[in-house]
Amino acid sequence: MTRAAYLVRHAAIYANDFDYEEYIEPFTDKLENTSVNWKSAGALGFLQNWQTPISDEELEDLTTVGRLESYKLGTEVHLRYPKLKNPKKVWTSTAERTELSTKSFVEGLVTQSNETERVSISEDPSEGADSLTPYKGCPKYSSSFGSDQSTQFQEVYTAPIIERFRNLAPNFNWTANDITAMQQLCGYETVIRGSSPFCSLELFSADEWLQFEYMNDIQYFYNTGYGNEISGVLGFPWLNAIAEQLLASNSSQDLYVSFTHRELPPTVAVALGIFNNTELAGAANINATMPLTKQNYHRAWRSSRILPFLTNIAIERMECDSYGFPAGTYVRVLVNKDPQQLECAVGPGDSCSEGSFAEFVQQRGEMFGGFTEKCAPTEYNNSTDILTIYN
Numbered sequence: 001m002t003r004a005a006y007l008v009r010h011a012a013i014y015a016n017d018f019d020y021e022e023y024i025e026p027f028t029d030k031l032e033n034t035s036v037n038w039k040s041a042g043a044l045g046f047l048q049n050w051q052t053p054i055s056d057e058e059l060e061d062l063t064t065v066g067r068l069e070s071y072k073l074g075t076e077v078h079l080r081y082p083k084l085k086n087p088k089k090v091w092t093s094t095a096e097r098t099e100l101s102t103k104s105f106v107e108g109l110v111t112q113s114n115e116t117e118r119v120s121i122s123e124d125p126s127e128g129a130d131s132l133t134p135y136k137g138c139p140k141y142s143s144s145f146g147s148d149q150s151t152q153f154q155e156v157y158t159a160p161i162i163e164r165f166r167n168l169a170p171n172f173n174w175t176a177n178d179i180t181a182m183q184q185l186c187g188y189e190t191v192i193r194g195s196s197p198f199c200s201l202e203l204f205s206a207d208e209w210l211q212f213e214y215m216n217d218i219q220y221f222y223n224t225g226y227g228n229e230i231s232g233v234l235g236f237p238w239l240n241a242i243a244e245q246l247l248a249s250n251s252s253q254d255l256y257v258s259f260t261h262r263e264l265p266p267t268v269a270v271a272l273g274i275f276n277n278t279e280l281a282g283a284a285n286i287n288a289t290m291p292l293t294k295q296n297y298h299r300a301w302r303s304s305r306i307l308p309f310l311t312n313i314a315i316e317r318m319e320c321d322s323y324g325f326p327a328g329t330y331v332r333v334l335v336n337k338d339p340q341q342l343e344c345a346v347g348p349g350d351s352c353s354e355g356s357f358a359e360f361v362q363q364r365g366e367m368f369g370g371f372t373e374k375c376a377p378t379e380y381n382n383s384t385d386i387l388t389i390y391n
Contacts, residue, residue, distance in 0.1 A: 001081050002329075003317040005242040005256040008073070009265055010101040011066030012191035012309040014058040016262075018143070019184050027181035028052045034172055041168040046197040052185075053192040062100045065191045069310050070101045074108025077255070084254035086110045089117045091258040091389055093132040098259040101310070105257070121258075121389055128383035129237040129371040132260040135267070137383065138375035140230045143263075146222035150215050152292040154180060157211035161204070183212045191309065213304055214295045220303045221290050224266040226276060232368035233375065235267030240369075241387035243361040246317045246331060247354060256390060262307050269313065271368055272333060274340045275300045311336060322348040329354040 015024060031047065038048035062070075086109070092102040099120065107113045121127075125137040135141045158176040165174050182198050189196035197203070204212075221227040224234070238258075245251050269275050277289035277299050289296060314334040321327040325348050332351035333340045344352035344360035352360060372383040 001084065001316055002319050003246050003251060003254050003256075004081060004084065005246060005315045006077065006258070006312050007238060007242075007265055007268060007314075008101070008105070008257065008259050008312040009262050009307060009310060010062070010095070010097045010259055011070045011104070012063045013066060013097050014061050014063060014192060015054045015184075015188050017059055019188075020054065020059055023177050023181035023184055024052075024054065024188070027178050027185075028054075030173070030178070036169050036171050038169065043200065043202040044165065044168050050197065053189050060095075060097055062097050063191050065194075066097075066101065066309065067104045070104035071108035073310055073312070074105040074110075076108075077105075077257070078109050081255065087116055087253050087255045087257060089119050089253070091119045091121055091132065091256075093123050093260050094120045095123065095261070098261065102257075102259045105259070109257075119389070125377070126380040126382060128375075128377065128380075129386055130384045130388050132238075132258055132264065132389075134237060134371065134387075135224075135234050135263050137377060137380075138230060138234060138371070139377055139379075140375050141228070141234065143223070145224075145228055146219040149222045149227075149290075149292055150219040153211075153215050153218055156293050157208070157215065161208060180212070180215070183209070211295065213302070216303045217299065217301055218290055218292065220266055220307065221301050224263050224270075225301055226270055226278075226286050227290065230374065231267045231270040232364070233267075233371055235264065235269070235271035236364060236368035237371060237385070237387040238264065238268055239271045240361060240365060241390055242315055243357070245390050246315060247358055262311075265311050265313050266303075266306050269306055269335070271364055272313075272340070273343055273364070274333065274335070275302070275306055277301055306335065308336075318349075318351060320348055320351075324348075326353075331357040 038045050041047070090102055090106055092098045099118070102118050106116050106118065110116050121132045123131065123133045123136055128134065128137045131137065154176050158179040161179050162174045162176065183204065186196045186198040189198060224231050242256060245256060277296070278286050289299060290301070316332050316334065318330045318332065320330050330347040330351035330353055332349055333342060339350040341350040342352055342360060344356035346356055347353050369385065371385040377383050
């Protein structure tokens, strides 16, 4: 390994504001204001004394688990690349949760953390593509994309759960959003308290957890995945900028690390062409690969693999002299340590040769380049198509 670049989502937080305001807070408010004898409600009995771990003041804050996980990732990256020089800079969007995730990561990565500068990149929409949050400067993107589609499946899979819970606690006005809130609390409470009674398989079966996963897959497929035609446009500037640094004859750093939010890594995945449901099937209508009333069990697009807390996309430059392959420079992509095969893969370990990777990035640029034209911003006039923060 001679160079590497990482794009990392921030670590675990108390709750995402949308999840909290749309699902969790209405559910916990209803718990406080509804009189139910939970002791006689079977698997729901723990609600008699359960207290929410989330408050308005802590919303979006990094948890202790999140800080530890960021530190651990820094240590893992350090051990993975023992011959690479410590980075002079790491980059982060300006939200507190990304700043703190970056700080913990650097402390795990290097011995003297004050020798590595944390560079904060504005999240202002006027930055256009020259940002770690380019979706904020793209009017053709909306955070609400995917909600209508995921709601259709939510209504399907929660119906039998609601019926079961109504039999256990008939005085509670159960809704589909209550079910989603409880399943979200399994994850959020776990990264706050270490465990959660909402995760019990006596409460939700394994199949019901897979259905919850599929509802989220639909959400992000249409929000930042292949179901949104602007996704690749949002992800390409990072891919292009990193390819330039990795393929250059000389580079100012061996290791490039950037922290962002959950929206960017999936769009980079689209720009790379990975986790594509149609890759082998060749379906003419990509939306048909994610039906809204039943699961596609064979899908490649799984949000639990693509954007968990601290998800990371890595691109590595390697100098290889491997049996069966010409000696030379190769490039490969990993998502959460797992190698991903790109269209240009001709080398060892699902890697692309230097030339084939450069050609691949050029082809992806022909598909997804032109951020300003395709996003069509109207509230500012200094938009850019490229990411220059690493120059």
